[in-house]
Amino acid sequence: MTRKILINALDPDVSRIAAVIDNKLEQFHIETRAKQVTQGNIYKGVVTRVEPSLQAVFVDYGMEKNGFLQKNEIHRDYFQDIETKDKSLFNLIKKGQEMIVQVVKDPISQKGAMLTTFISLPGRLGVLMPGNTTRGVSRKIDEEAERKRLVKILKGINVPEGFGMIVRTAGKKATKAQLTLDLKYLMRVWKNIDTLAVKNQAPCLLYKEQTLAVRSLRDYFTTDIKEILIDSPETFKEVKDFMAMIAPKQKKIVRLFKGEKPIFTKYQLEEQIASIFKREVQLKSGGFLVIEQTEAMVTIDVNSGKSTKKKNIEETAFHTNLEAAEEVARQLRLRDMGGLIVVDFIDMKERRHKADITKTLKKNLKGDKAKTKVGGITTFGLLEMSRQRIRHSITFGSYETCRHCNGRGTVPSVETQGLAFLRQINLKTLKPEIKHVTGLIPREVAYYILNKKREELLDIEAKRKVSISIKIDPEMVFGQSSITCTT
DSSP, X not given: OOEEEEEEOXXXXXXXXXXXXXXXXXXXEEEESTTOOOTTOEEEEEEEEXXXXXXXXXXXXXXXXOEEEEGGGSOGGGSOOOSSSOOOHXXXXXTTOEEEEXXXXXXXTTBOOEEESSOOEEOSSEEEEETOOXXXXXXXXXXXXXXXXXXXXXXXXXXXTTEEEEEOGGGTTOOHHHHHHHXXXXXXXXXXXXXXXXXXXXXXXXXXXXXXXXXXXXXXOOTTEEEEEESOHHHHHHHHHHHHHHOGGGGGGEEEOOOSSOHHHHTTOHHHHHHTTSSEEEOTTSOEEEEEEOSSEEEEEEEOTTOOOSSSHHHHHHHHHHHHHHHHHHHHHHHTOOEEEEEEOOOOOOHHHHHHHHHHHHHHHTTOSSOEEEEEEOTXXXXXXXXXXXXXXXXXXXXXXXXXXXXXXXXXXXXXXXXXXHHHHHHXXXXXXXXXXXXXXXXXXXXXXXXXXXXXXXXXXHHHTOEEEEEEOTTSOTTOOEEEEEO
8 A cells, every 4th residue: 555645836817736645535635725725824913893792702813804703712811901890891891902913714605704713823743722721632642551651751742831732633643853842843833923923013913824735744744655746846845845844754755756657647547536526426336426515514316326246235235335335435635525424325124234334434544644533324314514614615615616606506496587587677667757778698598588478478577668779698607687778
C-alpha cells in the first residue's frame, strides 16, 4: 500500500491537494483565490453591538460583515469589573471594547463569521491555547498506554503559565524533544501575534493561516507517506522549508514534478475528482449512492442497482450496504460534508447484518480528522450520524447557486411561466390609467404566449383598452420576467 500526496498549484487562482493510496483518491482539498478561507485567522477586533437577547456580540474585525461572538466564546478576562449584581452581557461587555478574536467558521450566505476569543494555534504535533490551562491528548489517540505516555511527557514539558497544550493525532508516538520543539515554535508565533496586537489599531489582521499546501501537510502528513509531489516551484520551496522544520528526516520525499502531462492527469485523478461533485456515486457491485445536501442535513440513499449476484434478497442487500458503508465514509471525507447526516440503507431483516454495517461504517470513519458520532440502524433502515464541520464542503468556491433555478434543481415549465406572466399582465392592467404595457420574457415563454395564448392577450387588450407589447430578452435568465406600464 503506497501513500502519496500530490499538490497542483501551477495556477495562481487555485490550489488542489490530493492524498492517494495506490492511486485511489482518499483526501481532496481545493482553495480558490475568489473564495479565500479565513477560518483560523486571528484578528484584533472591536465590539460594535451587544445583543443580550442573543447572548452574543457583533465584532468588527476588518471584513465586509461583522463577526458573531457568543457569550460562551468570550474569555472571562474580557468581562468588565462591575459593582452591580446584574451580570448580564450588556454590563459585562461594552460597545467599542477591543478583543483578539479567531475565526471559527467562515461567513456564509447572509451570515457573518463565527468568532471565538479562545485562541488555538495548531502546530505539527500539538495545539497551543493562550489563556487556557488545559493540557491533554486528542481523543483520536485511543490506545490507553500511548495516552498515558503522552500525558507523562506533557507534565515534563515546561509549558508557560497561562497557556494550555493539546497533543494532536499527528503527535502519536512523538518524543519529548519533538513536542518541545513544536511548543517553542508555537510560542514564537504567539509572541509575534501579541506584539502586533499592541502596535496596531483595531480592526486588523494579526495572524493569517498558512497556505493550503502547508496546512494540509501540517494536518495530514504521517510517516507512512512515501512521496510528496508538487508541480509549482514556489510551492515546492515553501513545502520543502516547512518539512525541514517539522520533519527534517522526511524532507527528501518532497519532490518537484516535471512531467509533460499535468500532475493529476498523470496519476489518473481528474476523473476521480470530477466524481466527487456528482450526485450519484457508483459502487463496484453495481449498486450506487445518491447524495443530496440541504440546509438542514445531508441525505445519502443506498440503491442496489444492478447488484444481484447473491443468492437471496437479504444477502444482496447486506453486501451492497457493506460496500456502501465504506464508500459513505470516504465520500464524507472527500466532500468535507458536516452536520447531521442520514443514510438510507437497503432494508435488511437480520439484526447481525445491521450491526455489521454500523461496525463497518465506524471502522472506516476512524481515519477521519473530523469528529463523528454514529447511531444504529432503525427499523426503517435509516442510520443517523453527525460529522464535525471542519471547513466548508468541497463545493464552496467551486460551484455557485444556479441562476436559473436558484438552487431548487428544477425550473418552472414554459407553460407555468407563461400563465404566471399573463396573470401579472391581468393584475397590472387593473388600473384604468394604464394605457400601454411592455413585457420582457425569455424566448421560449414569448413563443408560447404569442402562439398559444394570443386570444387571452387580445381579450385583455379589448377589455382593459390597453396596448400590450411582448418582447424577447435573450439575456434574461429562464424563470424571470419584467413588465413596464405607462399611462
